[in-house]
Amino acid sequence: MEAKDRYHHGSLRKTLMDAALDSLEKDGLQGLSLRKLAESAGVSKTAPYRHFKDKKELLINIAADGFGMLADRLAVAGPADAAPGAEATAEAGHPAVDAGADVMRLFRAYIDFARERPALYKLMFSPLGYSLHSEKCRLNSERALGYLFSAVGKAQAAGWRSGRETRALGLSIWASVHGWATLLIDNLLPEWIAGNGDEWIAHAQALLI
Amino acid sequence: MEAKDRYHHGSLRKTLMDAALDSLEKDGLQGLSLRKLAESAGVSKTAPYRHFKDKKELLINIAADGFGMLADRLAVAGPADAAPGAEATAEAGHPAVDAGADVMRLFRAYIDFARERPALYKLMFSPLGYSLHSEKCRLNSERALGYLFSAVGKAQAAGWRSGRETRALGLSIWASVHGWATLLIDNLLPEWIAGNGDEWIAHAQALLI
DNA sequence: GAATAATGTTGACGCTGCCTACATTCGCGA
DNA sequence: TCGCGAATGTAGGCAGCGTCAACATTATTC
Numbered sequence: 001m002e003a004k005d006r007y008h009h010g011s012l013r014k015t016l017m018d019a020a021l022d023s024l025e026k027d028g029l030q031g032l033s034l035r036k037l038a039e040s041a042g043v044s045k046t047a048p049y050r051h052f053k054d055k056k057e058l059l060i061n062i063a064a065d066g067f068g069m070l071a072d073r074l075a076v077a078g079p080a081d082a083a084p085g086a087e088a089t090a091e092a093g094h095p096a097v098d099a100g101a102d103v104m105r106l107f108r109a110y111i112d113f114a115r116e117r118p119a120l121y122k123l124m125f126s127p128l129g130y131s132l133h134s135e136k137c138r139l140n141s142e143r144a145l146g147y148l149f150s151a152v153g154k155a156q157a158a159g160w161r162s163g164r165e166t167r168a169l170g171l172s173i174w175a176s177v178h179g180w181a182t183l184l185i186d187n188l189l190p191e192w193i194a195g196n197g198d199e200w201i202a203h204a205q206a207l208l209i
Numbered sequence: 210m211e212a213k214d215r216y217h218h219g220s221l222r223k224t225l226m227d228a229a230l231d232s233l234e235k236d237g238l239q240g241l242s243l244r245k246l247a248e249s250a251g252v253s254k255t256a257p258y259r260h261f262k263d264k265k266e267l268l269i270n271i272a273a274d275g276f277g278m279l280a281d282r283l284a285v286a287g288p289a290d291a292a293p294g295a296e297a298t299a300e301a302g303h304p305a306v307d308a309g310a311d312v313m314r315l316f317r318a319y320i321d322f323a324r325e326r327p328a329l330y331k332l333m334f335s336p337l338g339y340s341l342h343s344e345k346c347r348l349n350s351e352r353a354l355g356y357l358f359s360a361v362g363k364a365q366a367a368g369w370r371s372g373r374e375t376r377a378l379g380l381s382i383w384a385s386v387h388g389w390a391t392l393l394i395d396n397l398l399p400e401w402i403a404g405n406g407d408e409w410i411a412h413a414q415a416l417l418i
Numbered sequence: 419g420a421a422t423a424a425t426g427t428t429g430a431c432g433c434t435g436c437c438t439a440c441a442t443t444c445g446c447g448a
Numbered sequence: 449t450c451g452c453g454a455a456t457g458t459a460g461g462c463a464g465c466g467t468c469a470a471c472a473t474t475a476t477t478c
Contacts, residue, residue, distance in 0.1 A: 009456085182388070206378040
């Protein structure tokens with residue numbers, strides 16, 4: 001925006017991260033190259049190495065942010081009593097009526113996120129196993145899963161599948177939602193369900209409800 | 210094995226496919242390069258292009274074979290009456306007792322396959338969307354899923370979750386098993402479940418049973 | 419046996435990640 | 449205010465990759 005001809009960029013790290021996210025959305029993980037990012041930031045091809053040890057480290061940071069975004073989404077879509085101004089609905093008091101509904105809302109939010117940012121979601125769960133090597137990745141993913149697990153626990157307390165161990169049920173739900181997300185993203189489902197709509201929900205409920 | 214100095218390889222295509230599968234298991238998709246495959250086959254770097262249009266076409270064929278292998282696995286692990294010599298158990302006649310057991314056996318076989326050949330499994334469901342672009346891929350994957358769906362249908366006929374639509378339930382089961390497979394493969398589960406053992410089964414049953 | 423198709427080779431191009439050596443600028447302590 | 453070290457950016461180069469075009473060799477077929 002300002003003088004472009006100064007030696008130091010000023011905020012190259014953030015610029016590269018933003019550009020990487022854009023590139024991911026546009027061309028996928030395949031099309032993301034450090035050199036292109038550098039060029040788009042108006043900087044030489046090796047400048048990125050002052051901020052990231054290598055390409056993998058950049059991607060790990062992107063993935064970590066992705067888990068953060070997912071966690072934020074789930075937080076917003078979480079159980080009513082976790083959202084601000086929830087006391088009202090709590091007072092209204094129909095606790096056990098739609099016990100599974102909260103879980104289903106998270107399920108939905110999770111998949112919405114994955115479908116909005118498919119390349120990012122794939123990166124987050126990519127072959128390189130990013131989430132294991134980064135503390136930030138681990139923390140954010142644990143936060144995201146935390147919302148899911150606590151919703152499952154509360155739903156159980158309200159009578160939904162109360163017989164099962166919460167830990168086991170939570171992991172099963174996670175596996176299920178992750179499976180749906182990847183199948184939807186990769187367009188592996190038959191046409192009568194793979195559209196952009198919510199037809200998948202009716203099917204997913206066959207197992208969940 | 211024989212004279213190595215003849216101009217034509219004789220079975221380069223198959224050799225390349227085998228080498229590709231090996232490379233996949235050993236170094237993952239990342240480490241697979243056409244040039245290395247060519248060299249391991251004792252052939253020049255561009256020779257593979259006489260048998261595959263490009264790298265992607267090779268991988269699509271590998272993926273198609275993978276779906277074939279998966280289908281074979283599921284066929285063997287399928288409902289007892291589909292296996293040879295099953296009349297005996299059928300005569301014994303406890304049809305509805307463990308209606309979900311057949312589904313669970315397929316579930317197990319599916320995940321065993323994925324864990325034995327993680328790189329191949331990931332390729333089969335990789336970002337490139339292989340299964341869509343190849344007839345062989347599509348047919349083999351449909352065969353594999355066919356076993357799963359028919360097991361679900363039979364289990365329903367025997368009383369297991371009989372209220373649900375088979376198509377929806379089958380897809381949900383597939384999403385679930387696929388989710389478990391990828392989470393296990395990528396080591397994203399907590400240590401207390403991610404071992405090589407079958408601890409995951411107890412957890413998966415929390416949703417399935 | 420000659421024409422033709424199938425198969426393999428050579429050399430090159432552009433792209434990539436990343437290394438080493440060097441240049442510029444920033445920020446802090448004297 | 450100066451100067452020095454740290455932070456940041458640049459230039460050039462290397463090896464590996466997928467792929468293309470041109471050419472060589474062998475198999476097949478009339």
